[in-house]
Amino acid sequence: MNKKNSVIKINNVTKRFLVGGDYFFALKNIDLTLNEGEFTGLIGPSGSGKTTLLNIIGGLDSATEGDVNVLGHSMDNTSHNERATLRRKYMGFIFQSYNLLPVYSVFENVELPLILNKIDSNERAKKVNQAIEWVGLTDKRDSKPNMLSGGECQRTAIARSIVHGPALVMADEPTANLDAENSHNIMQILVKLNKELSTSFVFATHDEKIMGYLRRIVHLDDGQISKDEKVKNPKYN
Amino acid sequence: MLIKIALKNLLGARLRTILNIFVTAFSFFIILLMSGIYDGMLQHAKNVTIDTEIAGGAYWHPNYDPLDPMSFENAHSIVPNEIKLLVDQNKAFPVLVSQVSIYPGGRIMPAILKGIPPDQNIVNMPTQSLNGFNDGTIPILIGKGMAQDTKLNVGDSFTIRWLDVDRTYDADEGTVVYIMDTENFKLDMNHIWVPLNIAQSMLAMEDQATYVTYKNGLMEVDNKGDWIIRDVNYLVQDMEAIIEADKPGAQIMYMILLALAAMGIFNAQVLSIFRRGKEIGTLMALGMPRSRVVTLFTIEGGLNSILSAVATLIIFGPALWYFGTSGIPLPIDYTEMGLMMAKRLIPVYSIGLILSTTILVSIVVLIVSYIPSRKISNMKPTDALRGKAIA
Numbered sequence: 001m002n003k004k005n006s007v008i009k010i011n012n013v014t015k016r017f018l019v020g021g022d023y024f025f026a027l028k029n030i031d032l033t034l035n036e037g038e039f040t041g042l043i044g045p046s047g048s049g050k051t052t053l054l055n056i057i058g059g060l061d062s063a064t065e066g067d068v069n070v071l072g073h074s075m076d077n078t079s080h081n082e083r084a085t086l087r088r089k090y091m092g093f094i095f096q097s098y099n100l101l102p103v104y105s106v107f108e109n110v111e112l113p114l115i116l117n118k119i120d121s122n123e124r125a126k127k128v129n130q131a132i133e134w135v136g137l138t139d140k141r142d143s144k145p146n147m148l149s150g151g152e153c154q155r156t157a158i159a160r161s162i163v164h165g166p167a168l169v170m171a172d173e174p175t176a177n178l179d180a181e182n183s184h185n186i187m188q189i190l191v192k193l194n195k196e197l198s199t200s201f202v203f204a205t206h207d208e209k210i211m212g213y214l215r216r217i218v219h220l221d222d223g224q225i226s227k228d229e230k231v232k233n234p235k236y237n
Numbered sequence: 238m239l240i241k242i243a244l245k246n247l248l249g250a251r252l253r254t255i256l257n258i259f260v261t262a263f264s265f266f267i268i269l270l271m272s273g274i275y276d277g278m279l280q281h282a283k284n285v286t287i288d289t290e291i292a293g294g295a296y297w298h299p300n301y302d303p304l305d306p307m308s309f310e311n312a313h314s315i316v317p318n319e320i321k322l323l324v325d326q327n328k329a330f331p332v333l334v335s336q337v338s339i340y341p342g343g344r345i346m347p348a349i350l351k352g353i354p355p356d357q358n359i360v361n362m363p364t365q366s367l368n369g370f371n372d373g374t375i376p377i378l379i380g381k382g383m384a385q386d387t388k389l390n391v392g393d394s395f396t397i398r399w400l401d402v403d404r405t406y407d408a409d410e411g412t413v414v415y416i417m418d419t420e421n422f423k424l425d426m427n428h429i430w431v432p433l434n435i436a437q438s439m440l441a442m443e444d445q446a447t448y449v450t451y452k453n454g455l456m457e458v459d460n461k462g463d464w465i466i467r468d469v470n471y472l473v474q475d476m477e478a479i480i481e482a483d484k485p486g487a488q489i490m491y492m493i494l495l496a497l498a499a500m501g502i503f504n505a506q507v508l509s510i511f512r513r514g515k516e517i518g519t520l521m522a523l524g525m526p527r528s529r530v531v532t533l534f535t536i537e538g539g540l541n542s543i544l545s546a547v548a549t550l551i552i553f554g555p556a557l558w559y560f561g562t563s564g565i566p567l568p569i570d571y572t573e574m575g576l577m578m579a580k581r582l583i584p585v586y587s588i589g590l591i592l593s594t595t596i597l598v599s600i601v602v603l604i605v606s607y608i609p610s611r612k613i614s615n616m617k618p619t620d621a622l623r624g625k626a627i628a
Binding site for chain 2: 055058060061080081084085086087088089091093095097099101102103104108112113115116117118160
């Protein structure tokens with residue numbers, strides 16, 4: 001795996017859906033390369049193809065045309081199981097609506113990726129506690145999601161996404177359900193993790209608050225990249 | 238690992254799990270109770286027959302066919318010596334059988350007259366009630382069903398007409414001395430019981446008998462003449478044939494109960510998968526392959542059945558035990574309908590019944606857990622993440 005340079009390499013990717021007998025193009029001829037440690041945002045209005053692109057990168061969906069190479073693996077030639085393995089070992093996901101398992105406590109939700117990776121219980125406990133500490137939820141480790149605020153839920157989701165030390169974390173609208181203060185807190189945690197763990201982050205968002213943290217902004221419009229800019233001095237980063 | 242997650246999911250989803258388990262446990266309980274009652278009824282019928290009629294078995298006159306009353310006329314002789322020896326040792330008692338006509342309340346009715354030694358204690362019949370009655374009429378013992386059919390009460394007299402050994406018709410008055418309340422309708426319906434010596438005298442068949450019933454645990458005698466030994470297995474074979482014939486009915490009932498349980502679990506599982514679409518998507522996003530998600534949900538169903546078996550023991554175990562020891566009272570007397578049923582139904586839970594029910598319910602639960610779970614394998618992770626229902 002060539003993690004040092006390109007984490008994601010996308011060549012000429014198109015995604016189309018059959019809608020009512022006609023094709024709807026969610027993505028059109030996308031070319032994109034993201035390198036290790038990047039803190040990138042896919043920015044665009046609703047329906048611009050951000051989430052579709054993120055899902056294709058994460059192997060949750062596949063491209064209709066084009067090549068997708070993630071962490072050295074060509075996603076076009078991998079089976080469902082191989083993609084699942086790739087996600088389990090090297091990727092983390094953060095969702096807009098947190099997607100925490102409601103019957104699990106904070107600790108158990110964060111522990112899940114480690115259980116799936118068959119990490120032994122002592123090491124698991126150590127890593128989970130560390131991840132919970134990173135996101136500042138030590139006092140809530142035994143709480144169930146319904147006892148947490150939105151910000152705390154998202155912090156739990158962040159801990160879950162980084163607990164197994166992934167090379168790449170994808171966040172789909174991570175701050176959409178949060179107020180301004182919580183959004184900034186979440187982004188500060190993510191920036192800290194990016195710097196301390198060298199984890200690459202890709203965001204799909206149209207939240208203005210996030211822009212100030214991004215070091216690279218890829219603008220998507222109507223399924224196409226309209227602008228790809230590097231931010232030399234991010235406002236908060 | 239999957240078992241741990243499945244168990245955590247089950248224990249975490251408290252109310253949903255409790256409801257699922259309760260429905261399955263209730264089905265377990267009903268299946269066990271109904272099957273237990275059915276087995277109990279059959280076992281009771283067999284036990285009653287052995288207790289009140291068969292004892293250890295019988296020696297039959299070669300012409301005797303209990304299902305053919307016409308055979309009674311020629312089914313009598315002096316009891317062979319070795320069998321007589323058993324009678325003298327109080328290890329057996331003879332019975333003389335004949336067809337008669339009775340006239341209760343002026344109506345004519347066919348009946349089977351059986352002469353039995355009043356002092357016998359080999360079968361559980363109140364034959365002692367035939368002793369000490371000497372008003373000149375024939376003392377008669379009848380069953381409750383017969384008493385109702387003939388509208389006879391204790392002390393009532395009626396005419397009995399019979400054909401003796403010389404093919405001469407004779408008649409005399411009989412008096413009901415006792416009405417027995419027996420669960421064995423074969424001793425009751427159309428039967429009148431009289432003391433053996435009186436029957437022999439009426440029919441002019443001194444020292445003769447139609448069959449000899451012997452005590453339990455006796456060896457077959459060597460010299461039984463042309464009389465035929467009928468052991469317990471032979472004598473209960475008609476009962477077993479009825480049981481065998483009734484098995485499909487019982488199996489249908491069993492299947493219906495099982496299907497009800499399966500439907501409940503299937504619904505719960507479908508609802509569970511329908512509602513947990515987002516969770517399924519999250520597990521897939523975290524890297525759980527579809528096949529393992531299917532296995533996870535199937536294991537949850539399997540654990541459901543194990544927990545249900547435990548719950549059945551804890552919640553319904555005392556009720557099963559209570560019914561098994563005290564029985565369930567019946568609102569009406571089924572013996573009047575010609576059914577050999579106890580006044581209280583006592584379920585019998587055999588190891589076989591418990592094991593087969595547990596295994597069968599577990600397999601059914603596993604199958605009905607797997608079928609809806611299989612739908613997950615057709616689910617797109619992106620749809621699942623949006624909480625989109627399974628097509």
